[in-house]
Amino acid sequence: MQVCSYTYDCPQFSFAFTPKSEHQKSNALYSDDGLYAYFYIPGSEKFDIKIAYPKARYQEDIAQIQRSLLIKFILATLLLMSVALFFTFYSLRPIRKALRLNDEFIKDILHDFNTPISSIVLNIEMFKEEYADVPFVRRIARSIDTIMLLQNNLKSFLYHSPAQNQQVDIAKLAQERMEFMQTLYPKLTFHFELKRPLVITTNRELLTRIFDNLLSNAAKYNRSNGEVRLSVDAPYVRIEDTGKGIIDTQAVLQRYYTEQERGVGLGLHIVQKLTSQLHITMQISSTPQVGTTVTLQFPKERQGVRR
Numbered sequence: 636m637q638v639c640s641y642t643y644d645c646p647q648f649s650f651a652f653t654p655k656s657e658h659q660k661s662n663a664l665y666s667d668d669g670l671y672a673y674f675y676i677p678g679s680e681k682f683d684i685k686i687a688y689p690k691a692r693y694q695e696d697i698a699q700i701q702r703s704l705l706i707k708f709i710l711a712t713l714l715l716m717s718v719a720l721f722f723t724f725y726s727l728r729p730i731r732k733a734l735r736l737n738d739e740f741i742k743d744i745l746h747d748f749n750t751p752i753s754s755i756v757l758n759i760e761m762f763k764e765e766y767a768d769v770p771f772v773r774r775i776a777r778s779i780d781t782i783m784l785l786q787n788n789l790k791s792f793l794y795h796s797p798a799q800n801q802q803v804d805i806a807k808l809a810q811e812r813m814e815f816m817q818t819l820y821p822k823l824t825f826h827f828e829l830k831r832p833l834v835i836t837t838n839r840e841l842l843t844r845i846f847d848n849l850l851s852n853a854a855k856y857n858r859s860n861g862e863v864r865l866s867v868d869a870p871y872v873r874i875e876d877t878g879k880g881i882i883d884t885q886a887v888l889q890r891y892y893t894e895q896e897r898g899v900g901l902g903l904h905i906v907q908k909l910t911s912q913l914h915i916t917m918q919i920s921s922t923p924q925v926g927t928t929v930t931l932q933f934p935k936e937r938q939g940v941r942r
Contacts, residue, residue, distance in 0.1 A: 877925070
């Protein structure tokens, strides 16, 4: 505008002579009705020249600038996203390859386990026929059953097969797992109590792992000649021990957290994941050097009556 005030050769602007006013400031830009400014005319004390940029054209130019900036912004965003995706996939390639190789290796090893496990199972069956009353044979047989259970769980995970739910008598299953644990810890006293029966539709294999981990902890960290009590009172299952207790009942659920010299801090972390998967609420209360109580509350909507 200031250049045009000297040359008047600016077709995009309109020119007009206006009387001077104390409210008008020379070379100041106004925008209340389009864009315009007042400029001093040499030799004239009564008039200023008003150079205006029409409001319609001003708005059109603003809209065009906004469209241009928006297009540039979209193009820049798409370019940055393309570059980011390229580098993401490029950096993830070795990780994906390593995970695939690891997955294939585990599947191959799992397949190779079938031969020795099958051989052990056949030999144990022959031992059971001849030495059915020998305690150590029963312990080995139950341990093999646990290995088979873990193998089936690993197969389900690796091959992404859906978990099979079935109607489970919780009291019967819990008592079976307690009797198995009793064969491993003969110096401890185990008590089982059924107050109200509980039958629920759930995954039996995952639930077996929950009971095995909880009973194993109750026995492993118990005092010498201690006790483990298991009670079923629908919808609750409680496992109590007379062991060392837990100082931090929240941190003990974290992966690798342990308060004892034995163990690597995975048992209760695994239990928490499995109970969450089966929609079971778990509560832990403990007093150091007195004992620990773990309470499992099963969802009511899955409870039923065995027919």
